[in-house]
Amino acid sequence: MKQNYIYNSVERLGDLLKVGARQAGAEHGLQPVHVEVLHYLSICNRYSDTPMAVTDYLGLTKGTVSQTLKVLEKKDLLVKTIDKNDKRITHLKLSDSGQKLVADLLPTSLFMHACAQLSPEQQSDIDSSLKLLLRALLTANNLKTFGVCKTCRYNQQTDDGNYFCGLVKQPLTSDDTQLICREHEDI
Amino acid sequence: MKQNYIYNSVERLGDLLKVGARQAGAEHGLQPVHVEVLHYLSICNRYSDTPMAVTDYLGLTKGTVSQTLKVLEKKDLLVKTIDKNDKRITHLKLSDSGQKLVADLLPTSLFMHACAQLSPEQQSDIDSSLKLLLRALLTANNLKTFGVCKTCRYNQQTDDGNYFCGLVKQPLTSDDTQLICREHEDI
DNA sequence: ATTATTTGTATCGACTCGATACCATTTAAA
């Protein structure tokens, strides 16, 4: 019956994080989901900054996400540009104010207060436990993993130490490989 | 910078749990928050089954919660009764169909699939990590803990092995002490 | 007795969200 305890804890943690996101976004007229979209765009790579990727990440419908993005665009927090090769695709880049806002708001102070109470060892344990659960949840339900290149089966390292993605057939910088990707697949 | 990783994981876990709750509730016309309210009412004690307690638990406003409860009442999933001693207070009891629904829906299948992949030891580790983080989040921000009697400073055990709450001055059964309470305070 | 606090509801406007329909572009098939 450990499942029930785990479920309860995750549910409650999610609520509390949402409370923090609500507080953080409130003074800028942002809903929790707005904060989360901005957050996602700040940690995803250039192949994953599209409305469909956001849709997959949040587990909502594309229509819903489209509306949310319209709000963020109107607030000048992100800029839309059309892909050069595929004109159906829109890229979403955080504007300067959008980037500043994310850096300002996240992680929320409510959450940082909590971490301040935890030792580095405790944080490490929590981190790995969360990742373990998350991975189980994703693989068991065939959901996209949204991991970083380092843990992706498409990631290759060239002779001179640079990175290369075998899926999009493009070289990647070290910074690139720290970002999450919608095409990510576990090794 | 472990905080960022932890934040990301919790955020994502929260999203996925919500996806599960959305799927589970959809066929009954329920929003994720509906599912969560029903869940709460299925695990709280008789001093904590009020709109204000739900409000504190979810971190929303009482007006919002009032509307949500109205929907659940209209669907005959819960029954409202007025407290005998304090006529301002409403008690929310799950109806038979409400109880059956919670038992049916939770934990969501999306979540159960994940747990099926984890060993008992892994589940134990995850459980304690989650509780550790949750406790830090609650105490660091002076939020209500909503724990069970066993971990409450008001809980007393009488000579004959029965339980007694020092706050409400009432005897409790063993079953009672397994439920969460809005007046709970860590020892 | 009077005031303040607590519990809950009602109403408003902004927004989320899913469902459906629709358009433009790209890709696959014939």
Added chain:
DNA sequence: TTTAAATGGTATCGAGTCGATACAAATAAT
């Protein structure tokens, strides 16, 4: 090469969340 299917995205509608404000009723404090 023409046609059909799939993909990415937007527009619109209705139900519902959500916070803010205002309000009523019961209780507690003074």
